[in-house]
Amino acid sequence: MRYSLANHPLLLWLPVAALMLAVWLIPLPGPVHATTRKLTLNATQFEYGPGRVQVNQGDRVIITLTASDVVHGFYLDGYGLERRVEPGVAQQITFIADQAGKFRYRCSVNCGPLHPFMIGELVVRSNTPYWRAIGLVLVTTAGMLVHLWQTGKHKSFKEVIRGTN
Numbered sequence: 001m002r003y004s005l006a007n008h009p010l011l012l013w014l015p016v017a018a019l020m021l022a023v024w025l026i027p028l029p030g031p032v033h034a035t036t037r038k039l040t041l042n043a044t045q046f047e048y049g050p051g052r053v054q055v056n057q058g059d060r061v062i063i064t065l066t067a068s069d070v071v072h073g074f075y076l077d078g079y080g081l082e083r084r085v086e087p088g089v090a091q092q093i094t095f096i097a098d099q100a101g102k103f104r105y106r107c108s109v110n111c112g113p114l115h116p117f118m119i120g121e122l123v124v125r126s127n128t129p130y131w132r133a134i135g136l137v138l139v140t141t142a143g144m145l146v147h148l149w150q151t152g153k154h155k156s157f158k159e160v161i162r163g164t165n
């Protein structure tokens with residue numbers, strides 16, 4: 001009686017599937033490209049410059065907040081950061097961009113008629129799905145190679161189909 005994985009392809013794919021699940025679920029030791037990002041954000045009636053900021057997940061973000069006309073505020077959705085900034089007195093805001101996604105920053109001090117429209121956007125790019133996707137491709141490729149290798153060990157394909165044990 002011959003026992004081969006090729007006769008039981010499911011037995012082979014079980015560990016492969018388990019590995020794929022592990023690659024997807026295991027927490028990574030930390031964001032790969034995390035770095036320190038220093039940004040300057042100037043508040044003026046009625047916008048921020050720049051109005052859109054992009055960082056990577058895990059980055060340490062240091063924002064130097066300035067106001068060039070009247071008193072403004074800064075409130076970052078999702079992170080719950082708030083700061084008030086007076087002209088001529090720069091404020092520094094430091095945080096770790098640990099949540100991926102798009103977050104609005106808005107003025108939190110009534111600075112004039114268009115104050116409610118003083119809104120910017122922080123984009124925190126997630127970098128983990130990228131590495132997980134690469135891991136999945138590697139595991140799948142390895143699984144297919146092993147499967148082909150096991151199947152190829154048999155001379156007759158019919159033998160494999162019939163099952164010779």
Ligand code: CUA
Nearest residue numbers: 107109111115
């Ligand atoms: Cu600026 Cu309100």
